[in-house]
Amino acid sequence: MNTTEISPREYLRRMRSSAVYNVAVRSPLDLCPVLSRRLGNRVLLKREDQQPVFSFKLRGAYNMMARLDASALEQGVVAASAGNHAQGVALAAQHLGAHAVIVVPRTAPEIKQEAIRRLGAELVLHGDSYDEAYAHARQLERERGLTFVHPYDHPDVIAGQGTVGLEIDEQHSGRIDAVFVPVGGGGLVAGVALALKQLRPDVKIVGVEPEDSDALHRSLAADERITLERVGLFADGVAVRTPGEETFRIARDWVDAVEVVSNDAICAAVKEIFEDRRAVLEPAGALAYAGLRSYAERLGLREHTLIAIASGANLNFDRLRTIAERAQIGEQHEAVLAVTIPERPGAFRQLCGALGDRSVTEFNYRMGNADEAAVFVGIQVRDSAERAALIDQLSEGGYASLDLTDDEIAKTHVRHMVGGRCAAATNERVFHFDFPERTGALAEFLDRLHGAWNISLFHYRNHGAERGRVLCGIQVPPETNAAFNDFLAEVGYGFTEQTDSQVLRLFLGR
Structure with a gap:
């Protein structure tokens, strides 16, 4: 993508002339008295969870689509997403009278699929992961002459997201010390940074990422875009393996820092925001506040004005169980x-x-x-x-x-399996797999398992995500280790080996 000719001033002009308010609302900037007292700072939340699709994503989608020429709109648009971006594109297409094709993985929860259908988009189920859905969407783009609406890495999408920054500047006349922005591909943090840093050069822009999806943090440290081998699934709204090309170019010059937080800290943030605002955010939606809390405590900040963007509230109800379970640890x-x-x-x-x-x-x-x-x-x-x-x-x-x-393995699996010792489990290797949450995923795994290998341990618990976390022990005779390693490479499910985990030896070892 060659967009270096777009200057910061031009980005600001595009934000100011954006037509996003044809579909979006000027979301409130809420003072949070409970959180402020708890942290000893003035804490405010920018409530993007109150948008019509409960997420900021419709800003960028609409801004890009509204700038398309009439012939492109008439031909239609295509996007790949199972969540907030999909709903933003669908709502924008509905408002503009365009046909939208949304490609989602087959693992997408039914509640999200129904939301896309309800907005009038054509829903296409393809693959088990976002990467597979994305590749199919680009194929449909070519085959049907559709315009691809990128979730983050396009100048008009970035400008649309940047209107959040303009609103923060308008809504708070006093000093702002730092604004915390959740980071997936980087469209929101790039847009907000370009807006606020030009209007208030002294404000710090801090991106926030989960520790298992910290692509921008690693990329800035390396001064080049890094692609993660795997990303965590808990905060699925920001589970991106590599930052966008244009978003990284902007972040390198305009983002002051990236705070990295644990999934437990995100759970604690969901709980604390509920206690203050009685709002239930999705994990990615509470990510910025988790970073604000971590940053303020780590630096010992007091009497600062800190703003976090509450980016979304499209939460699967089943996930509340996990969030509640982990929140105390996060706090x-x-x-x-x-x-x-x-x-x-x-x-x-x-x-x-x-x-x-x-x-x-x-x-x-x-x-x-x-x-x-x-x-x-x-x-x-x-x-x-x-x-x-x-x-x-x-x-x-x-x-x-x-x-x-x-210890993630201990908290996700072992706490539910204490006492599962077995003297007969010889030659046991233990793995943590990410299974797609769809019918037949386990059967496909078992069909590929060689007859010489026996499953000796298995624990799965539904967490309301698109991927299931599975702890699996398999008896692998030493002479078949090489063949088994080939099986792991071919099976297609993400995994990490946990055979030498100390907590597994304590509770589940022979």
Whole structure:
């Protein structure tokens, strides 16, 4: 994409002349008193979750489509998305009288598919991932003469998203110290940075990414676009493997920093925003506030004015279970530990005494061997300092403990499987797979599994995402390791090997 001729001033002109308000609203900029008191700063949320499609995405989609000539609109547009961008394109097409084709993976939840149909777009199901849907959309673009509406990497899309920055400038007349923007492909952060930095040069623009989808953070550090081998699925609205070409060019010059946060911190952000605004955001929608909180606490900020963009609220209801489960950890109010106790009567009671008057939030145990047992325990704490003090206290009391608070495998799988030891599981290798959430995914996996390999462990739990997280143990005779590695490369599902995980050895080992 050769767009270097578009100057910052030209971008600002396009934002100011945008017709996005034919479909979008000027979203509120809400003061958050609860969050402000909690952080000791003036915290405001830019409420893009209150747009007609519950996301900022319709701004960029409409701005690009409104600038197409009549013949292109008459021919129609195509987009690839299973979420907010799809609904933005569909609504824009409905308003402009254009035909829209939206390609989504077959794994897209029915609620999202129905939202696209309701807006009058032609829905095409293709593939199990966004990459497959994207490739098919580009094929339809060529075959049917459609115009492809990119979710982020197009100047008119960037300019449309930049109107969020113009509104922030208009809505807050006082000093703004920093604005926090969620980052996927980078269209929103590029547009907001171009708008605000030209109008208020002193304001800091901070992008925010999940630690398992931090493509822009790594790209800026390397001073070149980095493509991640895999991206996390929890904050699916920002699960992008590489930043856009134009968005990266802009971010390199106009974005001051990128804050990287954990999925637990995102869950805590969803909860805290609900407590203040009674709004339930999707994980990507709460990402910017998670970054604001992390940034303010890390730098010890006080009495600053900090703004986070609440970018969307298209949440699958089933995901609330996971968010609620992980929020306390994200707030650093729960410690998750593996504690080794002697296998004898009264040992449980003695451990409870060693924990003092702290509240136990979870306790999982099953007899392992005759001498000692590993207990999976959750304990309520005030902060990370108390968690460290607790571990020291247990050590002084003679209890060996392993801190699992930041161990994704422990929190997603092992806590539900304590006691699953099996002496017969020889030659066992353990993997964490990402299965597409569709009928037949497991059957396809099993059909490809060689007869010499036996499944010895399996744990799956639905998290309301488009990909299911599966922990799977497979008995692989040593002489077949090479063939098994070939199977892994060909099966088509993302995976990481966890055979040597310490928490698996404690609770699920032979």
